[in-house]
Amino acid sequence: MPPELIAVLIAVSDDRPMVLTLEGGRLLPSGPLEAGHRSLQTGLRLWVEHQTGHALGHVEQLYTFADAPVDGGPDERRVMISYLALTRTRRGERGWRGWYDYFPWEDQTAPEGRALVQRIARLLDDWAGRAPSAAGQEARRQRVALTFGLDGLGWDDELVLQRYELLWEAALVPESAPPGAPVLPGLSMARDERRVLATAMARLRAKIRYRPVIYELMPDSFTLLHLQRTVEAVAGQPMHKQNFRRLVAQQDLIEETGEVAPDTRGRPARLFRFRREVIGARRIAGSKLPLARPI
Amino acid sequence: MPPELIAVLIAVSDDRPMVLTLEGGRLLPSGPLEAGHRSLQTGLRLWVEHQTGHALGHVEQLYTFADAPVDGGPDERRVMISYLALTRTRRGERGWRGWYDYFPWEDQTAPEGRALVQRIARLLDDWAGRAPSAAGQEARRQRVALTFGLDGLGWDDELVLQRYELLWEAALVPESAPPGAPVLPGLSMARDERRVLATAMARLRAKIRYRPVIYELMPDSFTLLHLQRTVEAVAGQPMHKQNFRRLVAQQDLIEETGEVAPDTRGRPARLFRFRREVIGARRIAGSKLPLARPI
DNA sequence: TAGATTATGCTCAACATGAGCATAAAGGTC
DNA sequence: GACCTTTATGCTCATGTTGAGCATAATCTA
Structure with missing residues (x-):
């Protein structure tokens, strides 16, 4: 084969x-x-x-x-x-x-996503308590806290695969739950393919921090808010607007088209385009986005 | 198969x-x-x-x-x-x-490595000049400068694979050179395996920046200079001593053993050990080494 | 005793980052 | 037209990080 x-x-x-x-x-x-x-x-x-x-x-x-x-x-x-x-x-x-139909808990820009993580935290705490030894319970609790950013540790958007695997082990997803047992919301896929999707999400979230791949997902021209919303959608995390613009500006990867967005609600926004020529013409790093890694 | x-x-x-x-x-x-x-x-x-x-x-x-x-x-x-x-x-x-027997140009801590890059720069400039069109020549020159950090761009230690592939294309390695043609120093391997080694070197150099994997390569106890030399050996780049210590100290990943190194030459150095317990007990990031990415 | 050598503590400037204040420019409402 | 809502955009400020280097300490050797 x-x-x-x-x-x-x-x-x-x-x-x-x-x-x-x-x-x-x-x-x-x-x-x-x-x-x-x-x-x-x-x-x-x-x-x-x-x-x-x-x-x-x-x-x-x-x-x-x-x-x-x-x-x-x-x-x-x-x-x-x-x-x-x-x-x-x-x-x-x-x-x-x-x-996010497959991984609803990964969208931390939406209140539903944040609420779901609260619910997951309780379910995983129960699961941790079912470990055979006291040390095993403690190890599980620590892993849960780290993976889901509990106890003030901060949500790390790149841990998509680790979270999925933890939920799999805890039998909270249909792929591993016994028949009829309650499972978390979220579509599943055939065979191992939801794991493949989780791997892809994690990789993309990691990559937009240091390579300008986000522009592969943008149309030819876009406003800064549109760019920010796209990054936030991929990362599943909200961002500070002014700082986002500052960083994007200093990257020097985009330029104004000279036009303004037509369908806007407030003050009209200028349109930008990605400077394709910088690919290759430039140090390969240098597209760091204002996605702080949590503490 | x-x-x-x-x-x-x-x-x-x-x-x-x-x-x-x-x-x-x-x-x-x-x-x-x-x-x-x-x-x-x-x-x-x-x-x-x-x-x-x-x-x-x-x-x-x-x-x-x-x-x-x-x-x-x-x-x-x-x-x-x-x-x-x-x-x-x-x-x-x-x-x-x-x-570095396989990739002598990757050791930028040694004068021979730096001299070799100078020689490679000249050979690749010749190669760039042999491109059919003027635009092609310019594109090649830009790629060479970026990959080998010429024109003040700064050496990027993670581009191991890109450099090898460029040398392969330019027929400067035995794997691609016509029989009898002069090639660069450095052992080659069977089949594609030198490429696999290059991939591994690049990955390890990238990884030591953000995960504490360097300690997998250290003995149980070591001095800070020993640690620094190990990082420099892997990265192929020298580092600022005081800043290295400052960063390592603030990571809080190692602790003193209480002893000092026996075989030292100058002032005796304290011995440290890796705190194995932080693996898992800690945010997965947080081992950034003072390896500045070049401009 | 004077180097030579390595260890270690500390300062400083430049830059990056997170947070937020203030103002501008549009449309809609009364 | 005055005023509110909404989004865009410019700017400041405190804090943290990074690169560079000065200064001193503790050992050995000539």
């Missing part, structure tokens, strides 16, 4: 991060590596274009997963090589789902 | 970063994923222990590579899932090689 190539296609539409899915949201685009594929990435591009009609822009490899072996099962294992791809949504395309 | 698991084992010995190799330095430990392996990582551990007798400590996945397909060749492709493993050398173990 050849390794499978699997893609997490991300776009942001109406300030909501979206992921491209198949089969009613249960699957991600994927297909086996074939002999004719020039490279892993070209194989991935071919499969995604074939299955969704969507061409890929910025693509990067995420992680390679293997299924657990099955006793008495086939000798061969399913190996998945996963990729993150950034793009823009196009009108009328089907299959896009909000990524 | 099942995917292959391949390991880059790193240790630091006498302030030199070392990599564990087989076959006279031409190969890295590796073996195919088998049906009995519980996971990719356990498969890797089994292969490495079988081939080298060395048990693995901290392990993380690096990247998955695929061979280019061969026209008329077999239908199946070699897929390599690579891992970075950190450990300590043990007396009398064979097969350890200095990683």
Whole structure:
């Protein structure tokens, strides 16, 4: 069985991060590596274009997963090589789902997300209490506090995968819960694919801090508030408006188009565009966004 | 053909970063994923222990590579899932090689390394001049300057892979040079494995900036200068001594053992140990080392 | 006793970051 | 038209971080 190539296609539409899915949201685009594929990435591009009609822009490899072996099962294992791809949504395309539909607790800009974390904290505290030893309980509590930013530790938006794995272990998601047991809100996916999505979210949240990838998700021209809302949507965290502008300005990665946004409510906002020419012409770092890492 | 698991084992010995190799330095430990392996990582551990007798400590996945397909060749492709493993050398173990034997230009703490970069700069300028169009020449020059930190741009120690790939394209390494053509100093490896090593070096250099992985490479107790030399060896860059100590101190990741180093030359240095208990007990970030990213 | 060598404490300027005050420019309401 | 709401934009201030270097301490060797 050849390794499978699997893609997490991300776009942001109406300030909501979206992921491209198949089969009613249960699957991600994927297909086996074939002999004719020039490279892993070209194989991935071919499969995604074939299955969704969507061409890929910025693509990067995420992680390679293997299924657990099955006793008495086939000798061969399913190996998945996963990729993150950034793009823009196009009108009328089907299959896009909000990524917070799968991970509602990851949206800390919304009051519902924050309330859900409070509820999760209580459930996980119960789970910690069910550890066999006192030391085990303490270790679990510490891990919960760290992963969900409790006890004043501060929410770390990059711990998407760690949070999902913790909820999996605590049997609070359908993938691991016993049949009929109560589970948290949030869509699940087939096989291990929700884990792949979590990996992609974590990687993207980490990456926007030090590479200008956010502009892969923006239209040609945009206002600073639109840019901020996009970053906030991806990071799942609100930001300080004036400081956001200050940092974006000093990066010198965007320039004014000279026009102002048409449909605005308050004072009209100037439109900006990304200076494509700085890619490559510039030190690769230098796009740090005002997303403070928590203490 | 099942995917292959391949390991880059790193240790630091006498302030030199070392990599564990087989076959006279031409190969890295590796073996195919088998049906009995519980996971990719356990498969890797089994292969490495079988081939080298060395048990693995901290392990993380690096990247998955695929061979280019061969026209008329077999239908199946070699897929390599690579891992970075950190450990300590043990007396009398064979097969350890200095990683700067493979990448002499990556050691910017040594005058030879800096001189080599000067020479490479000239060779790559020639190569840039051989681009077909004027725009192509300019693009090549810009890429060379950025990758090797010329024109006052500053050396970025994390661009190990980009530098190797540039030298590969310019046919300055044996892997790509025509037979008999002059090539740069530095050992090469079989197949694509020097690229895997470059990927590991880049990842480790990036990682020591924000995770306390450097302590995986240290003995139980060490002086601050020893720690600094280890970081410098890995990063290939010298550091400011007082500032290094200030940062390490404020991380609060190490504590005094109460003893002083026995074999010292000047004023005796206090010995420190890593506070293992902070792993997990602490925000996962917070080990930033005084390795400034260049401008 | 005078270097040589390494350890260690401390200061200073420049810059980055988090928070918030103040003002500007639009539309809508009375 | 006066006034409110809304968003945009400029600016300040305290605090923290970083890069550089001065100064002193504690050991050994010539």
